[in-house]
Amino acid sequence: MIKWIQKLFTSTKTEENTDCMKKYLIVGLGNIGAEYVNTRHNVGFKVVDFLAKKEGLSFETVKLGSLAEYKFKGRSFFLLKPNTYMNLSGKAVKYWMDKENIPLENIMIITDDLNLSFGTIRIKPKGSDGGHNGLKNINLILNTNQYTRFRFGISDEFKKGQQVDYVLGEWDETEKAKLTERFELASEIIKSFGTAGLENTMNMYNGK
Structure with missing residues (x-):
């Protein structure tokens, strides 16, 4: 009887661990508010929206954000x-990581x-925040930089002193014409x- 109970307990734990490994938290970083919707800084939101x-x-x-399950x-x-x-992105990442019992290796930050x-x-398995405030807060809250980050290039075509305006500015027409193809690729990367x-x-995808 005792052996049967131990076997049942072990089997249940194994199933739970397997279920956890099949869960992935894909976090698109951005700012809420109509004024930020189409800005370069919100490309993380745009990827998961797409x-x-x-x-x-x-x-x-939901608590600390908007969520869709795919x-x-x-x-x-x-x-x-x-x-x-x-x-303050780290607060939401930590909450949903814990709530859904998702392991660190199954988290991707866009x-x-x-x-x-x-x-x-x-795409990188770890790294510094690179001066990005969202990543900086996630590193702080999770107390690690050992998580997958998906960096989407927005270039640095701005004059000295205009970085904030550029990052919080909207895509130009040339960029807009190419975004759909880039977002299609991003969707394939997530899967x-x-x-x-x-x-x-x-x-398969780095540098594309």
């Missing part, structure tokens, strides 16, 4: 847009990057992260 719309999903207002090939992708504003040319994609794994995803 995937949700493509798959016919709706975002639900199921694909036996995996559950929780698409999160924090409503904490960029500088953010803009001034150091990459427009539309260039760079690949959960199905093919981080290393394969980096090898």
Whole structure:
């Protein structure tokens, strides 16, 4: 009887661990408010919005953000847009990571990057915040930088002293014409992260 109970307990724990490994938290960083909707800094929001719309999903207002669940090939992708504003993004990431029991290795943070040319994609398993306030807060709250970040290049085509205006400015017409193709690629990257794994995803998509 005791052995049967131990076996049942072990089996249940194994199933729970397996379920956790099939959950992914995909966080698009951005700022809430109409004035920020189409700004370069909100590209993280735009990426998860694009995937949700493509798959016919709706975002639900939840604690610390908006959330949509996307199921694909036996995996559950929780698409999160924090409503904490960029500088406090870590609070929402930590809350949903804990609530859904999602391991650190199954988290992907999507953010803009001034150091990459427009539309260039760079996926990394860890790294510094690079001066990005959203990543800086996530590093602080999680007490680690060992999580996957998906950097979307917005380039640095601004004059000295105009960085803030540029980042919080809207895409120009040339950029807008290319965004759909870039967002399509971003959607494939998210799915690949959960199905093919981080290393394969980096090898397949980095620099595209």
